[in-house]
Amino acid sequence: MxxxxxxxxxxxxxxxxxxxxxxxxxxxxxxxxxxxxxxxxxxxxxxxxxxxxxxxxxxxxxxxxxxxxxxxxxxxxxxxxxxxxxxxxxxxxxxxxxxxxxxxxxxxxxxxxxxxxxxxxxxxxxxxxxxxxxxxxxxxxxxxxxxxxxxxxxxxxxxxxxxxxxxxxxxxxxxxxxxxxxxxxxxxxxxxxxxxxxxxxxxxxxxxxxxxxxxxxxxxxxxxxxxxxxxxxxxxxxxxxxxxxxxxxxxxxxxxxxxxxxxxxxxxxxxxxxxxxxxxxxxxxxxxxxxxxxxxxxxxxxxxxxxxxxxxxxxxxxxxxxxxxxxxxxxxxIMPATTSMVTGVSRNLNKLDVFTPGTNRGTYTAAMEGAETSFRGWWQVQGGVVAPGTFMHAVSRSPDKLDLFCVGTDHGTYTAAWQPGDTSWRGWWRIQGGVAAPGTSIHAVSRSADHLDIFCVGTDGHVYTAAWQPGDTSWRGWWKIGDLKVAPNTSVFAVSRSKDKLDIFAVGADMGIYTAAWEPGFTSWHGWWRVQGGVAAPNSSVYAISRSPDKLDIFCVGSDHGIYTAAWEPGFTSWHGWWRIQGGVAAPNTSVFGVSRSANKLDIFAVGTDHGIYTAAWEPGFTSWHGWWRVASGTAAADTSVFAVSRAPDQLDIFAIGTDHNVINSHWQPGLTSWKPWMPVAGGIAEGG
Missing domain, CATH: 3.90.70.10 (Cysteine proteinases)
Known part of the structure; x- marks a missing residue:
């Protein structure tokens, strides 16, 4: 009483x-x-x-x-x-x-x-x-x-x-x-x-x-x-x-x-x-x-x-x-072991596929297409199992064809594939006996229709590549690219800036940011060149975007955890930058990822020190980057990054792992005054969740 x-x-x-x-x-x-x-x-x-x-x-x-x-x-x-x-x-x-x-x-x-x-x-x-x-x-x-x-x-x-x-x-x-x-x-x-x-x-x-x-x-x-x-x-x-x-x-x-x-x-x-x-x-x-x-x-x-x-x-x-x-x-x-991020790809107009290791480290995917308002899945991809702390990465080498890559628990390099007519994924196939360093993932790019190039860090800390194209009965490679030694817990990212041209980016053991290039006529890769003295934060990687043919923009988290960019295009005798993007500061152990949603438009995404999810944008006419804006009050799990996909011109989808380790998605398109609220993707739970 x-x-x-x-x-x-x-x-x-x-x-x-x-x-x-x-x-x-x-x-x-x-x-x-x-x-x-x-x-x-x-x-x-x-x-x-x-x-x-x-x-x-x-x-x-x-x-x-x-x-x-x-x-x-x-x-x-x-x-x-x-x-x-x-x-x-x-x-x-x-x-x-x-x-x-x-x-x-x-x-x-x-x-x-x-x-x-x-x-x-x-x-x-x-x-x-x-x-x-x-x-x-x-x-x-x-x-x-x-x-x-x-x-x-x-x-x-x-x-x-x-x-x-x-x-x-x-x-x-x-x-x-x-x-x-x-x-x-x-x-x-x-x-x-x-x-x-x-x-x-x-x-x-x-x-x-x-x-x-x-x-x-x-x-x-x-x-x-x-x-x-x-x-x-x-x-x-x-x-x-x-x-x-x-x-x-x-x-x-x-x-x-x-x-x-x-x-x-x-x-x-x-x-x-x-x-x-x-x-x-x-x-x-x-x-x-x-x-x-x-x-x-x-x-x-x-x-x-x-x-x-x-x-x-x-x-x-x-x-x-x-x-x-x-x-x-x-x-x-002591945090749960976690994958660094959920990744996605648009295999055709308004078709989205997302990928994450599950709580059993199995390989899972969900999909959405056309007029669907929610994702379907998660389906396990052929019983595949992913190494702790690594992400899966997929690429669409031509419309509606998907190739998926991961590092297995034995640190071998594996691939699986899906295309129209398949009733399930095919694979996993081991790629030429390749073995990846702990804490690193495979990144893939299609430099022209049905041509695939993949990149990873080997157990010796050097960068390796393998390739596949129509007519090949198996993958070719792995070939070592130069003598650059890569920093621990970082991955190599690649981009095709125009047909059959490849540029790759890595953080060196000295935390400098380096690039190498290949194009038709080269008998071997050229590089590594250091990009303007840039220095990356520990456990972060460099990401590249080609916003129009032969134009490159790269993004990284600096040693002060500021967010920086540099650019290259035909006529430049060297890279321009690094420019700090609007005073942004990224959380430890995260990287910046982005997308070009249409010609010469750039959107990038980062996890802030409060673990909020933020975005900034640039397009022709801007004298500087605009942002950072918080995306619908979203919050990411510690040590995870945000991945972006453009499934149609000027439309953006981003994927993150929430603090409860649910896989979450937000969307933006012209006409919206703000990002759509974060929604769970088909009830998926990421590794560590």
Whole structure:
């Protein structure tokens, strides 16, 4: 039962506090709790990790925030936590003002996900630890807007399928040991009957009954942590302001249910139980911790300029035993293995085919053509299996004919083919015993009708090519192209700028950008030439577009992660550029890809440092590039790039891997005022998803 609002306001005033009261709607049940104190021995272990982390990763000045007997203090506070969980104002190791910044809030950095709702289940520990892990994935790996499954964490782990409580140490231990899957793998509400049933039907205030539902492809959508650590005193503020958010537990009293904003201090009401939340900051001015709750956006009333409400709250230092048990942090986010991108091709006017390795690393394709408004598929291509971290690439060598290439798990080079009349794909055939370097893919180009040239990086780091044309009974090659040594984890990209002319581009071991060329009359490849002193970022490749016959534009992510272009056309004695494109900055481990949607029009696409998907454009009459514009609020998975296809003049389709590893597509054509919303492609899930 909610406390009397008038009496509660009087008690707050009499105690000299100023937090606001929310009138609890009639019939609203108190949300679930479920935090339990951690075992003292386990806290001791986590505290030693904190000391090690401080020495290895933090600036030397952080040492001043640590007690000389930090481990002993943590063990003592753990023991007191169990004994005083229902003591409102016990202060143990409460922070003192000074040393770290006077205030900090991770919401200002865009890494805190939306407020969630555990409803009537004691799963608060799982909500807090899942939220912290997602935030650390954004901070450490740029995986923005990641939504992790509290149901996977709570019901499918060692905790088991029930709504009972848990402790922060054990929960983080499970994320370290088994990882945590994405929300789309195991949605929270799918753990309950519809409508949810009470665990004890005779008690209207009992928790919900929960189940462990089947998870789809969990192993390929799992994020884990290298370790977790326990922190006390001012070291918590140093950690919060320099590393990331944390999780904590505290005692909940009846007046907390009526919280409506401001800095909470307990004044009245009975003890309800222990509760875990994510700590996202602090304020020495207000003498409080700043937290994200898991009771929905209605908790705390509407969002207020003071940063409280809509699911967020502030709680005074030392209140409700919040400082008795250490706060926990986690670090070393381990991402799912992922393909670098989804690729596509237009085999004829308004016909699109897309390709991605699936969660089993199988080779999959989906298609859309004509008046169809959605993709069909995914069909597996002949049981093919793709090497980790590589993409599949297809080319249309003449109308409606498709040739697909991939690096197999044995790092061999393989191809499959489809053409009208085929009832299924043909292949996979091994291409001349070729073996590709780890982390590299095959790129293909058709330099004239039914002629194919492919390029890859060999295990010796050099560039190789093979070719096929009508009349050949097998592929010819592999031939080594010059002596250029290629940077690790980069691929070679090619373009045919006019009939039977080939230009290829690679990032050298010195991170310089190089090109080589072949055309009829050459007895061997010419090059490698360095393109204007350009330097590429690690793990990024150079992509080329021919926007009209014999004109070349290339794009790369520079060593400063800026996005750059250079150009060549007949009459130039050397390449022109590099020009920076509108101040764009790309996420680590990504490349820029683009397309010429009609003669002399260029559109390029990149993943920004916030993992948003952005585009810029150039066409005749422009004095500079236009953009960057965000494409329909799209967000890409970490370490993935965006691929573009033009299926008809001036029409654009782009493909990406979302943060939940769904394969997604957006479209633009003349007449549209903005890009169409991102849509899943036939329910496909990419490797790592």
């Amino acid at each position: 909610a406390l009397d609002t008038t009496l509660l306001k009087q008690a707050i005033t009499q105690a000299g506090h100023q937090w606001r009261v929310r009138a609890v709607p009639a019939g609203e049940r108190p949300r679930g709790l479920g935090w339990e104190p951690s075992d003292a021995g386990k806290i001791q272990r986590a505290s030693l990790v904190a000391e090690s982390l401080m020495r290895q990763r933090f600036p030397a000045q952080f040492a001043r925030y640590f007690s000389a007997n930090l481990s002993t203090n943590i063990a003592n506070t753990a023991a007191s936590s169990a004994a005083t969980a229902n003591t409102a104002n016990a202060v143990s190791n409460a922070p003192s003002a000074g040393a770290p910044p006077t205030s900090f809030d991770w919401r200002d950095h865009g890494v805190i996900g939306p407020v969630t709702d555990q409803a009537y289940c004691g799963s608060c520990v799982s909500f807090a630890t899942a939220g912290m892990t997602a935030a650390m994935a954004a901070i450490e790996r740029g995986a923005m807007n990641l939504n992790l499954s509290e149901a996977d964490q709570h019901f499918a782990s060692s905790h088991g399928p029930n709504c009972g409580g848990w402790n922060n140490d054990a929960a983080l231990g499970q994320i370290k040991a088994r990882g945590i899957a994405t929300e789309s793998t195991f949605p929270y509400m799918s753990a309950f009957d519809n409508p949810p049933q009470l665990a004890n039907p005779a008690d209207p205030n009992s928790l919900w009954a929960a189940h462990n539902r089947a998870e789809m492809d969990r192993a390929f959508r799992t994020y884990s942590i290298s370790d977790y650590s326990a922190w006390t005193g001012d070291s918590r503020k140093a950690y919060l302001s320099s590393v990331g958010p944390m999780v904590c537990g505290f005692a909940v009293y009846e007046d907390f249910d009526s919280y409506g904003g401001g800095v909470y201090h307990h004044v009245s009401g009975k003890f309800r139980g222990g509760h875990a939340v994510m700590v996202i900051g602090y304020s020495d001015v207000d003498q409080c911790w700043i937290c994200r709750n898991s009771w929905g956006t209605g908790f705390g009333g509407p969002a207020d300029p003071d940063g409280t409400g809509a699911g967020f709250f502030k709680i005074g230092y030392g209140q409700c035993n919040i400082d008795s048990e250490p706060f926990y942090g986690c670090h070393g986010i």
